[in-house]
Amino acid sequence: GAGVSQSPRYKVTKRGQDVALRCDPISGHVSLYWYRQALGQGPEFLTYFNYEAQQDKSGLPNDRFSAERPEGSISTLTIQRTEQRDSAMYRCASSPTSGGADTGELFFGEGSRLTVL
Amino acid sequence: AQSVSQHNHHVILSEAASLELGCNYSYGGTVNLFWYVQYPGQHLQLLLKYFSGDPLVKGIKGFEAEFIKSKFSFNLRKPSVQWSDTAEYFCAVTWYSSASKIIFGSGTRLSIRP
Numbered sequence: 001g002a003g004v005s006q007s008p009r010y011k012v013t014k015r016g017q018d019v020a021l022r023c024d025p026i027s028g029h030v031s032l033y034w035y036r037q038a039l040g041q042g043p044e045f046l047t048y049f050n051y052e053a054q055q056d057k058s059g060l061p062n063d064r065f066s067a068e069r070p071e072g073s074i075s076t077l078t079i080q081r082t083e084q085r086d087s088a089m090y091r092c093a094s095s096p097t098s099g100g101a102d103t104g105e106l107f108f109g110e111g112s113r114l115t116v117l
Numbered sequence: 118a119q120s121v122s123q124h125n126h127h128v129i130l131s132e133a134a135s136l137e138l139g140c141n142y143s144y145g146g147t148v149n150l151f152w153y154v155q156y157p158g159q160h161l162q163l164l165l166k167y168f169s170g171d172p173l174v175k176g177i178k179g180f181e182a183e184f185i186k187s188k189f190s191f192n193l194r195k196p197s198v199q200w201s202d203t204a205e206y207f208c209a210v211t212w213y214s215s216a217s218k219i220i221f222g223s224g225t226r227l228s229i230r231p
Contacts, residue, residue, distance in 0.1 A: 045220060045221075091161070105166065
């Protein structure tokens, strides 16, 4: 399809395991965002990229979280040594604009629901 | 720190009632403002946006929002709601000073009684 694709849609893992969440943005979109959303809360900013450059990672909770977008398209959010508090919906969004004053509409994927046991 | 506040966590209305959902943001200079909606079982999608110009903006499905700079507010309105408006509504803001970082409010769940 033409939308933002995230995988896996659901991931159940044991505490201490590493997980990798993948985001395939809309073709040609410049910016890519990662958000985390707990139940009953709004999306919490984690990080964003313009092309392959990570412009802002101030929302990553700690150094167990990292993200990359090596070729300016697909992005991976990696959580090392997962903890129960990492359980949440992880949402990816892409945008056709490069940001600043032109920051525009975000196109969201379906999300990856992570459960850490 | 930059923040976005949505005062109503859950709003329940009857069909044909008027709607106003509040959104306030912290001071930080020039902003772009958005409302997103998430219908049950669907992903977040843009309802409307304000970049500049007329502070009253119109979006899809009869929604509108008014930017009041002096109050740091961007409230969402609809004159007459329908059952199909049942959804969660999120206000989002980006400050020019923080490049493209987009901050979301905690959301308002809207339930419409048929």
